[in-house]
Amino acid sequence: MEAIERVCQFLNEAKTYYLATVEGDQPRVRPFGTAIIYNGKLYIQTGKVKAVSKQLAANPKAEICAFHNGTWLRVAGELINDDDRDAKVAMLEKNPNLKRMYSADDDNTQVLYFRNATATFSSFTAEPETVTF
Numbered sequence: 001m002e003a004i005e006r007v008c009q010f011l012n013e014a015k016t017y018y019l020a021t022v023e024g025d026q027p028r029v030r031p032f033g034t035a036i037i038y039n040g041k042l043y044i045q046t047g048k049v050k051a052v053s054k055q056l057a058a059n060p061k062a063e064i065c066a067f068h069n070g071t072w073l074r075v076a077g078e079l080i081n082d083d084d085r086d087a088k089v090a091m092l093e094k095n096p097n098l099k100r101m102y103s104a105d106d107d108n109t110q111v112l113y114f115r116n117a118t119a120t121f122s123s124f125t126a127e128p129e130t131v132t133f
């Protein structure tokens, strides 16, 4: 399995991860759940009306953290907006419950992909393992 697929699978199995952004000199963090591979990139989803979206527009640097089965994963990088309609459709198809709130053609749905990502798997029992994508 490719590194990026392993990262996405871990996020999906953990179900919830925590997405940190920066607002000026203030860290912001909140729970997220969306993660898919599309066109070889790791995408997440949000709404343009949310503060998190505005923070990422001003500063794309982000880090996510998830914990599952004794292992924690951190992915640090930049989250880049993608207005590609097909990417939004793919996100909604993989997360059908989003369709209650979002559609590919509303002005709110936003997908972003990781650029310059460094992902580290850590546990108390093994050396950290780092992959980049």
Ligand SMILES: Cc1cc2nc3c(=O)[nH]c(=O)nc-3n(C[C@H](O)[C@H](O)[C@H](O)COP(=O)(O)O)c2cc1C
Binding pocket: 016, 028, 030, 031, 032, 033, 034, 045, 046, 047, 050, 051, 052, 053
């Ligand atoms: C388990 C869980 C998963 C969530 N997943 C997402 C998600 O993938 N995308 C999203 O935009 N909001 C998601 N949310 C909602 C956000 O955490 C919430 O809208 C948050 O307030 C957004 O951050 P902000 O207020 O800084 O903009 C999720 C909430 C929970 C509890």
